[in-house]
Amino acid sequence: MSGRMKGKVVVVTGGASGIGLASAEACAAEGAVVVITDVNAALGDAESKRMVAAGLAVEFRHHDVTSEADWRRVVDDVVQRHGHLDVVVNNAGIAVIAPVEQETLEGWRRTQAVNMEGVFLGTREAIRAMKARGGSIVNISSIEGLVGDPLIPAYNASKGGVRLFTKSAALECAQRGYGIRVNSVHPGYVGTPLVANAIGALPAEQAAVLQQDLLGRIPLGRLAEPREVAQCVLFLASDESSYVTGAELVVDGGYTAR
Ligand SMILES: NC(=O)c1ccc[n+]([C@@H]2O[C@H](COP(=O)([O-])OP(=O)(O)OC[C@H]3O[C@@H](n4cnc5c(N)ncnc54)[C@H](O)[C@@H]3O)[C@@H](O)[C@H]2O)c1
Numbered sequence: 001m002s003g004r005m006k007g008k009v010v011v012v013t014g015g016a017s018g019i020g021l022a023s024a025e026a027c028a029a030e031g032a033v034v035v036i037t038d039v040n041a042a043l044g045d046a047e048s049k050r051m052v053a054a055g056l057a058v059e060f061r062h063h064d065v066t067s068e069a070d071w072r073r074v075v076d077d078v079v080q081r082h083g084h085l086d087v088v089v090n091n092a093g094i095a096v097i098a099p100v101e102q103e104t105l106e107g108w109r110r111t112q113a114v115n116m117e118g119v120f121l122g123t124r125e126a127i128r129a130m131k132a133r134g135g136s137i138v139n140i141s142s143i144e145g146l147v148g149d150p151l152i153p154a155y156n157a158s159k160g161g162v163r164l165f166t167k168s169a170a171l172e173c174a175q176r177g178y179g180i181r182v183n184s185v186h187p188g189y190v191g192t193p194l195v196a197n198a199i200g201a202l203p204a205e206q207a208a209v210l211q212q213d214l215l216g217r218i219p220l221g222r223l224a225e226p227r228e229v230a231q232c233v234l235f236l237a238s239d240e241s242s243y244v245t246g247a248e249l250v251v252d253g254g255y256t257a258r
Contacts, residue, residue: 006031009082014092016044018192022226023233028056037063065092065118071125087237088126090119091140095198108154115158134179138236139166141184170246181245188252191223219254
């Protein structure tokens with residue numbers, strides 16, 4: 001590794017699993033101090049200990065991204081302990097299959113709270129903490145923020161919201177001269193618990209058909225591995241992307257190229 005993230009302090013939400021975990025590991029492997037946060041304390045703790053044992057500078061904080069108080073506590077604590085904050089990866093997210101007719105108001109609101117409000121709070125707190133010396137905010141949207149899917153309307157709405165909110169925040173930071181870049185990443189289907197649990201909640205026969213149909217729609221013919229998305233997050237987090245802001249980085253095996 002070449003130390004592309006040396007000297008940077010990074011917070012990754014939802015960092016106990018999947019894309020967040022892989023992104024945390026990629027940044028730490030390049031020399032960053034990484035704080036992973038998650039509602040799953042047992043997994044976050046275990047994964048941070050595993051990475052520390054491998055020689056990486058990783059810490060875990062319990063954190064619900066829908067809580068304003070939690071955000072303040074985590075950001076204040078990181079800045080106090082490490083002196084500054086350079087990168088926030090707003091990655092925590094949930095996905096529940098529920099077509100419009102079946103979706104409940106409670107389910108809809110829960111998806112927006114985690115996927116969209118969590119990103120708003122994380123972006124706001126990151127800007128407040130980073131505006132004096134600049135930084136990078138990476139918001140994990142999805143291909144589901146670019147194209148529609150009849151099975152997950154609440155998720156579509158939340159990820160489409162993250163896409164445009166990211167551009168708005170990027171323009172605000174640029175106008176104010178903060179030196180903070182804000183970008184979104186749009187993964188296609190990635191082999192993580194999020195996808196497995198969403199499909200696994202369907203009746204077995206429907207799940208098998210959906211899985212086959214899904215693979216048929218991905219030009220590269222396979223799901224992404226979390227580390228393949230993490231490399232894109234790493235690029236946007238690092239100074240190598242110094243002229244990239246308000247952009248959407250699609251990493252989907254060609255799914256949306258049709
Ligand atoms: N897996 C995919 O195919 C895919 C595709 C596109 C985008 N994404 C997005 O990538 C992000 C990560 O997803 P993943 O696939 O790695 O899922 P994952 O389920 O493996 O990890 C998500 C993590 O977020 C945590 N989390 C959930 N709610 C939280 C909350 N309120 N506060 C803090 N942490 C919370 C979970 O405990 C979990 O550890 C999500 O935003 C997801 O929407 C995933």
